[in-house]
Every structure is written in C-alpha cells, then in structure tokens.
Amino acid sequence: MNYNWNWHIFFEPNPTGAGTYLDMLMSGLLLTIKTALLAWVIALIFGTIVGILRSLPSKTASWIGFGYVEFFRNMPLLVQLFLWFFVLPELLPRSAGLWLKQLPNAPFWTAAIGVGLFMSARVAVQLAAGIASLPRGQKNAATALGLTTAQGYRYILLPMAFRIIMPPLTSEFLNTVKNTSVAITIGLIELTGQARAMQEFSFQVFEAFTAATAMYLAINIVVVTGMRFLERSLAIPGYITGK
Amino acid sequence: MFDTLDFDVIRRSLPYLFLDGMSFTLMLTGLSALGGLIFGTLIALMRLSSYRLLGRIAGLYVDFMRSLPLVLVIFWFYFLVPYIGQWLTGASRPIRVGAFTSSLVTFIMFEAAYFSEIMRAGIQSISRGQPAAASALGLTYAQSMRYIVLPQAFRNMLPVLLTQTIVLFQDTSLVYVLSIPDFLGAASKVAQRDGRLVEMYLFAAAVYFAISCFASWGVRRLQARIAIVR
Numbered sequence: 001m002n003y004n005w006n007w008h009i010f011f012e013p014n015p016t017g018a019g020t021y022l023d024m025l026m027s028g029l030l031l032t033i034k035t036a037l038l039a040w041v042i043a044l045i046f047g048t049i050v051g052i053l054r055s056l057p058s059k060t061a062s063w064i065g066f067g068y069v070e071f072f073r074n075m076p077l078l079v080q081l082f083l084w085f086f087v088l089p090e091l092l093p094r095s096a097g098l099w100l101k102q103l104p105n106a107p108f109w110t111a112a113i114g115v116g117l118f119m120s121a122r123v124a125v126q127l128a129a130g131i132a133s134l135p136r137g138q139k140n141a142a143t144a145l146g147l148t149t150a151q152g153y154r155y156i157l158l159p160m161a162f163r164i165i166m167p168p169l170t171s172e173f174l175n176t177v178k179n180t181s182v183a184i185t186i187g188l189i190e191l192t193g194q195a196r197a198m199q200e201f202s203f204q205v206f207e208a209f210t211a212a213t214a215m216y217l218a219i220n221i222v223v224v225t226g227m228r229f230l231e232r233s234l235a236i237p238g239y240i241t242g243k
Numbered sequence: 244m245f246d247t248l249d250f251d252v253i254r255r256s257l258p259y260l261f262l263d264g265m266s267f268t269l270m271l272t273g274l275s276a277l278g279g280l281i282f283g284t285l286i287a288l289m290r291l292s293s294y295r296l297l298g299r300i301a302g303l304y305v306d307f308m309r310s311l312p313l314v315l316v317i318f319w320f321y322f323l324v325p326y327i328g329q330w331l332t333g334a335s336r337p338i339r340v341g342a343f344t345s346s347l348v349t350f351i352m353f354e355a356a357y358f359s360e361i362m363r364a365g366i367q368s369i370s371r372g373q374p375a376a377a378s379a380l381g382l383t384y385a386q387s388m389r390y391i392v393l394p395q396a397f398r399n400m401l402p403v404l405l406t407q408t409i410v411l412f413q414d415t416s417l418v419y420v421l422s423i424p425d426f427l428g429a430a431s432k433v434a435q436r437d438g439r440l441v442e443m444y445l446f447a448a449a450v451y452f453a454i455s456c457f458a459s460w461g462v463r464r465l466q467a468r469i470a471i472v473r
Contacts, residue, residue: 003326074455076413079427079448086440178312185419192315205322212315220310 009204010211021198025208028194029215035112035190036177042116043176047123052153054128065124072121077182081114085186111183111190119176126168130161163234170227177219191215249439253446256433264429265450271346271425272412278351279411280404283358288388290363301359308356313417320349321421342423346415354411361403365396402466409458413451426450 010022054065072080085106089097103109134157142152162169181192189197195212199205253260289301308316324345325337332338369392377387397404416427424432427447434443 070456071452074413074452074459075448076416076427076451078416078419079444079451082431082444083448087444090441174310178310181312181314182417184314192312192318195315196318199318199322209315209319209322213311213319216311216315217307 003206005207006204007207009198009202009207012202014198015201021202021208022211024194024198025191025211025215028189028191028212029219031108031188032177032180032190032192033219035108035115035180035183035188036173038112039116039119039180040173040176042113043119043123043172046117046120047127048158050120050124051127051131052158054124055131055157056149065128069121069124072118077115077118077179078185080118081110081183081186084114085110107183107186107188110186111180111188115176115179115183118179119172122172122175123169126165126172127161130165131157133164134160160236163236164239166227166231166234170224170231173227174220174223177223178216248442250442252433252437252439252442256429256443259433260426260429264424264426267343267424267429268412268415268426271343271350271415271418272408274347275350275354275415276408276411278347279354279358280362282351282355283360284362284393286355286359287362287366290359291366305356305359308353313353313414314420316353317346317349317417317420320352321345324348342418342421346418346421346423350411350415354407357407358404361400361407362396364403365400366392368399369395398469401469402462405462405465406459409455409462412458413455416451 010025011020013019014021014024016024050065050068053061054069056062075083089100091097092100100106138156138160139152142156147155180188180190183190184193184196191212195208198208202208286301286305289297290305292298324340328334328338328340329336373391373395374387377391378384382390415425418425419428419431422428430443430447434440
C-alpha cells in the first residue's frame, strides 16, 4: 500500500490555529457526547409519554401513540433533520422563522432535538413492550390497592418496565450516540465531522478515521460497562437477571 | 405561508428524481440486502461454528461494525476501497472506484453485521433435534445447513430480515455525505439549483414515508400469515 503513514500528525498544530489535530478530534468527541446526552434526555421524555399512551386501554391514546411512532420511524433520520433544519423555519410565521434561523448553535439544537425525537419513537416501542410483558396481576393489584392510573404507572408499572427493558435501552442509547454523526449534514462538526475536517486539512485520511473509530469504540465500552453495572444494581429480585 | 411555494418544481423534476435517484436508491438497497444476507449468513455460521477462533473473529467483526456510526463507515470505505482494489488486482496505484461500487461495498459490509445477528438468532431458534436428525441420516454439516437448518432459519426470520431491509432503505439516504445522487441526493440537487428546499424536502420526506409505511404494512401482513403456519 503506497500510503504515507504519519502518526505524529495528531501532535501537529491544526490550521484553525487553536491547538493540535488531537485537540480538534477531542472537541469533536465532546460535541458528540453533549449532543447525544441531550438527544437521549429528549428521547426518554417523549419516549416515555408515547410508550405510556400506547399501553393505555383507550383507543384514542393508542392510536396517537401508533401515529407518532409511525411518523418518526418511516422517514430516514437525515430527511427528518433536513425537515427540522431547512423546512420548519420557512413554514413558520416570518418572525418565528427568522428567530429560528438566527439562533446561535442552530445545528447543535436541531441535531439534539431531531435525533432525540427520532430515537423517542424507538424508546416508546421498547417501553410499550416492557409494560406489555408485565403480568396482568400487577396492574390489577395496583387498582385493588386504590391507586389511580397515574399512580399505578408511577409506582408499579414504569419502575418494573424500565428495569426489564434496560438491555435494549442500552443499545438504543448507543444508537443515539452513533446517530448524532448524521448531523454532519446540517453542519454539526462532531467527531465524524472533525475527522473529516482533519482528513481535508492534512490528507492523512486513515489516521484521522482510525482515531475517530477508536474514540467511538471507547464510548461504546464505557457505556456498555456503565449500563451493565446499572443493570446489575437495579435488577429485579426473582427475575432471571436478578439475584 | 404556503403561497410562496411552487410545487410545480416537483412535477418538472419527477423523471430525474425517480429514474435516476430512486432507481439508484432501490438498486443499492436490493443489492446490499442480498449481499448483506449472504455475508451475514456466513458470519453467523462462523460465529456458531465449533472452531473457537472463527467464532471469535466473527464476533469481533460484528461488535466492531455495530459500534461505529454508518456515516463514519461510509467515509472509511470511500477512501479504503481504492486501496483494497489495488491490493486485489495488484495494480501499481489505487484504482478508481465509482460512487455506486464504493457505496455498495460499504453497505454490504455494514449490513452483514446486522443481518448476521438476525440469522444467528434464526439458526439458534431451530431445535437441536433437527441437525442431530440430519447427521443421523448421514448428511454432512454443509448438507444439513443447506437443506435443514438454513431454510427454516431464513423462513422464521423473514419478517425481521425484511424490517432490517426497510431500515437499510432509509439508511441508503446517508450516501448524501458523498454527494451521490440517490433519491435524497437528487432531490437536494434540484432543491439547491432552483432554491426550492421546502418543496423538495417535503416531497422527499413524503415519498420515503409512503414507501416505508407500505413496506412495513406488508411485513406485518406477512408476519400474520407466517404465524398461522407455525
């Protein structure tokens, strides 16, 4: 392979004048983590609401939940980001649209909200499945104890369901981290974006991508280890994963 | 709000959008699904083989691919494929690779990791008695896989495989990062040329939505039919 490897490139100053190429990648890593965390909070909040809607006995509620999930699952994430970023400001009243366009850090907020809503549909499906997997007796017992529906969800169903769906939620969180890279298309210079920028400035393609790859792997390992710990400490006694 | 929009731009660009863009997207989806399924099945067989080393290698490959974002993998292969081609053909310099070939290789290698997990689950869902009976009948490993295990695994997992293909169909839109005119890329090109971002992106979203909805409705029906047979 006639490719000039140069692993020292990471310690050479980058053309933006602020630090080395490694600093560039690290700032990308930080932005990836920030975006992913905010997106995950949004995904959990909306996913929980919609997941509950889907599990309610009311026909209207489950239809709304179904419609929400179908809406966000049947369009590519890239298209959704374009809709939020390019289309929404044009369709709003002029002043609101202008305000949106002039928002500082617009790519960051768009990415976090766009990826968050995209992932919320997946969280909702997992949560609804988790609630459905609970024995019918749990809900009945909650009602028999005089809990309202809201209390039943708050104290009985949700704590159980969330602990059961912990493993799939882990992979959904990892998907959230990976999906933030799609925001490169709306100008968010996160980890993949910084690797791409480094490749364009320095022509050291494979070093840049190797470093980005290693960073993504590191995020994965940290998340998987952390979640496994969390899973173990939250395991429900009496279930296969519990003590 | 809508009075400044010009939806005629969609009608004018329909031939380009569908004959060039959508046919690229569908071709890429179809060939990637096929290639991904073939490689994925091989990887699943490696993972379940009694040779520990093969299993380890396959497991590492799957975990590796699944922990990387697709956008990064697309960039990786875009730059790597010319060198792989050089190495395979023994040429003196990195060969020129077209956009289609490059993205096809990317998606096959990437999707193989996902398809292999589905096929592994499918193979593991077959009861132990079946391969045991096959070897009692004197079938070799290859024959028992070919005639007994894989057809059933494939059939059991067909809905999941198709759902993954729908995901793949949506994911092919990411070749946008290489400025390849797939369906979204074509829509975006027209959008930027004519300054009609709103109309074109709304239309692209509607088309993706309609196709994915229709396909997942089909998968749901298929699932119901298969469920009765079992």
